[in-house]
Amino acid sequence: MHPPLGEFELIQRFFKxxxxxxxxxxxxxxxxxxxxxxxxxxxxxxxEIAITSDMLVEGRHFFINTNPVWLGRKALAVNLSDLAAxxxxxxxxxxxxxxxxxxxxxxxxxxxxxxxxxxxxSCALIGGDTTSGPLNICITAFGSIPYGKxxxxxxxxxxxxxxxxxxxxxxxxxxxxxxxxLDLSSTDLESIQARLHQPIPRIDLGLAxxxxxxxxxxxxxxxxxDLKHILKQSCVDAExxxxxxxxxxxxxxxxxxxxxxxxxxxxxxYEICFTASPTQRDSIHTISQILNLPITLIGKIKTxxxxxxxxxxxxxxxxxxxxxxxxxxxxSFDHFA
Amino acid sequence: MHPPLGEFELIQRFFKxxxxxxxxxxxxxxxxxxxxxxxxxxxxxxxEIAITSDMLVEGRHFFINTNPVWLGRKALAVNLSDLAAxxxxxxxxxxxxxxxxxxxxxxxxxxxxxxxxxxxxSCALIGGDTTSGPLNICITAFGSIPYGKxxxxxxxxxxxxxxxxxxxxxxxxxxxxxxxxLDLSSTDLESIQARLHQPIPRIDLGLAxxxxxxxxxxxxxxxxxDLKHILKQSCVDAExxxxxxxxxxxxxxxxxxxxxxxxxxxxxxYEICFTASPTQRDSIHTISQILNLPITLIGKIKTxxxxxxxxxxxxxxxxxxxxxxxxxxxxSFDHFA
Numbered sequence: 001m002h003p004p005l006g007e008f009e010l011i012q013r014f015f016k017x018x019x020x021x022x023x024x025x026x027x028x029x030x031x032x033x034x035x036x037x038x039x040x041x042x043x044x045x046x047x048e049i050a051i052t053s054d055m056l057v058e059g060r061h062f063f064i065n066t067n068p069v070w071l072g073r074k075a076l077a078v079n080l081s082d083l084a085a086x087x088x089x090x091x092x093x094x095x096x097x098x099x100x101x102x103x104x105x106x107x108x109x110x111x112x113x114x115x116x117x118x119x120x121x122s123c124a125l126i127g128g129d130t131t132s133g134p135l136n137i138c139i140t141a142f143g144s145i146p147y148g149k150x151x152x153x154x155x156x157x158x159x160x161x162x163x164x165x166x167x168x169x170x171x172x173x174x175x176x177x178x179x180x181x182l183d184l185s186s187t188d189l190e191s192i193q194a195r196l197h198q199p200i201p202r203i204d205l206g207l208a209x210x211x212x213x214x215x216x217x218x219x220x221x222x223x224x225x226d227l228k229h230i231l232k233q234s235c236v237d238a239e240x241x242x243x244x245x246x247x248x249x250x251x252x253x254x255x256x257x258x259x260x261x262x263x264x265x266x267x268x269x270y271e272i273c274f275t276a277s278p279t280q281r282d283s284i285h286t287i288s289q290i291l292n293l294p295i296t297l298i299g300k301i302k303t304x305x306x307x308x309x310x311x312x313x314x315x316x317x318x319x320x321x322x323x324x325x326x327x328x329x330x331x332s333f334d335h336f337a
Numbered sequence: 338m339h340p341p342l343g344e345f346e347l348i349q350r351f352f353k354x355x356x357x358x359x360x361x362x363x364x365x366x367x368x369x370x371x372x373x374x375x376x377x378x379x380x381x382x383x384x385e386i387a388i389t390s391d392m393l394v395e396g397r398h399f400f401i402n403t404n405p406v407w408l409g410r411k412a413l414a415v416n417l418s419d420l421a422a423x424x425x426x427x428x429x430x431x432x433x434x435x436x437x438x439x440x441x442x443x444x445x446x447x448x449x450x451x452x453x454x455x456x457x458x459s460c461a462l463i464g465g466d467t468t469s470g471p472l473n474i475c476i477t478a479f480g481s482i483p484y485g486k487x488x489x490x491x492x493x494x495x496x497x498x499x500x501x502x503x504x505x506x507x508x509x510x511x512x513x514x515x516x517x518x519l520d521l522s523s524t525d526l527e528s529i530q531a532r533l534h535q536p537i538p539r540i541d542l543g544l545a546x547x548x549x550x551x552x553x554x555x556x557x558x559x560x561x562x563d564l565k566h567i568l569k570q571s572c573v574d575a576e577x578x579x580x581x582x583x584x585x586x587x588x589x590x591x592x593x594x595x596x597x598x599x600x601x602x603x604x605x606x607y608e609i610c611f612t613a614s615p616t617q618r619d620s621i622h623t624i625s626q627i628l629n630l631p632i633t634l635i636g637k638i639k640t641x642x643x644x645x646x647x648x649x650x651x652x653x654x655x656x657x658x659x660x661x662x663x664x665x666x667x668x669s670f671d672h673f674a
Contacts, residue, residue, distance in 0.1 A: 031487075032487070032489065036490050036491075036554075036570075037420075037422040037423050037553075037554050037555055038387035038388055038419055038422075038423040038425065038480070038487075039387070039389075040385045040386070040387055040388075040423075041385060041386040041388060042385050042386075042484065043380040043384075043385075045382060047380075048368055048377045048378060048379050049377070049379075050376070051375055051376045051377075051378060051431060051463065051464060051479070052374060052375040052431075052464065053431040053432075053433045053464060053465050053466050053475075053477060054466050055434070055435055055466045055468055055470075055473070055475060057435050057468055057469070057470030057473075058470075061468070082374040082375055085375075086377075094389075096392035096475045096477075097392070098394050098473060126388065127388060127390060129475075131392055131397060131398070132394070132397055133392075133394030133395075134394075134473070136392070136435060136473045136475075138392060138466075138473075138475035140388075140431055140477040142388070145377075147379065150369070150375075152369065153372070154373075216374075217374050218374055233372070233373075
């Protein structure tokens, strides 16, 4: 049965009313929220606005029948992760969503998940669009950052350390288990599947790194493939110590091949990979303690040796992997591959 | 055959390189464009940022096999139309797009249309996302506006005039012809189908109305249904003279019922409907002459008489339509109806 609920009532019921509670938290930066032709941001003097947009498609980015609370959280989390990687403080976001049908329970759960995470980061829903169509969620998020303080991909220098937050590879391991590519005990799956379904945007880390990191990005398509963007934009090489990639106890139960593959190129990690001068090591350890978040030194930035940036991957014996092994670990997730 | 082109090459080839030419036109307001975790806007002192987001779904918002040049233009145009309705000057936009496959000719044409219109308005492509999935185009656009000058929906006052730009109903007439709901000669269809496929965002009009209009919005779901948002948010009633709705010569060939229905509630018009004090009539006529764009007085704002805002529709004899006739003309387009 089709409920008697139109587009405007839907927005009002599931998004606008709930969103207003968050909006009121920071009235200075948002002059106008949901309900007009545009929302209005009122940037503070000396601040830049960081903008990022991510589109999630059913069957590609998430399983059909994914828990809508998780999905709501994740749709915003992947955008907040981009803000974190720039060192930006979340302000607000727009939500454009195509829905195959109006399912009141689904919408209630989705908006609870979405706006729950928004509330945690005082990030207001300020506008968007609702339409019918194959399930597709497109969020564009906005953050503020003092002028010139953004953590770009282009700032890495020779001799900088390469760091990564948290651990990598668990989201890929959970995906492999759910796709039955490998066997995982239900306890093991339980211990890691939040990493796939409910990534935590590292907002506090991004803010703490504003005067410390020389370059940063968030890991969505695989650690090493993403790191290559820093190398390209900074025109540098890198040396990575494979055995130092931070892995969960659950991932460490897998074969060495799988450990390396998933940690190096698994994707969907939403951790921050960044570079910083070795003089910043003490500060980084302090940040790690304060945030109660592991931050691991995984490599070094080197002067570029040829016309293309190179990454040398070293195994536990300090030996460089050959070209074929390396290219396998550098492969980023590609939606069209 | 699947061309050997990945996600990053696709963005580089069809969007980033072409977009850079536009970006360089206004280097002050955009500090960082496509290619990092976020784009960076650098708002000027005393300016607010207007933000709007629209999602276009194949088969819902446009026909399968729509000319991709038109589609690229329209996807941006509907967002620029929202900026226009706020009185905002375009700065830039993000593009998130789900593509069922990589079709080089389609992408070339789509990005030509999209970036052609972007160029005309010096509106830079600053970021976005590309993924596989059922064709879905989500654009979020940004504009600037002096603090406090935005044309909101909430500012209409009793005794204000109600105006509309251009003419209304042609997009709906073209759609009816293409859907074979009615017969239209190929000459007639030719004369109006640009109104459906290539709407013109009324940016210059929005800028000119900044100190003149009391409230404004763009007409996407039907003139009168959209006007109701102004009445609701301004807590006023309105009286509309149906015979004054501006219609093209082609629409005027249709029956009076169709003329009224399509002009009043057809949708996809992307004209600006606004209210202004009668003291502004001379200024509005001047703007109309300078922009070479008809602007027609179609009604009056009235003090609200009950708890809900009412719209009284008057026919050519000055008689009010009854409730059933009125509700038919007030029906907005609803994606879930």
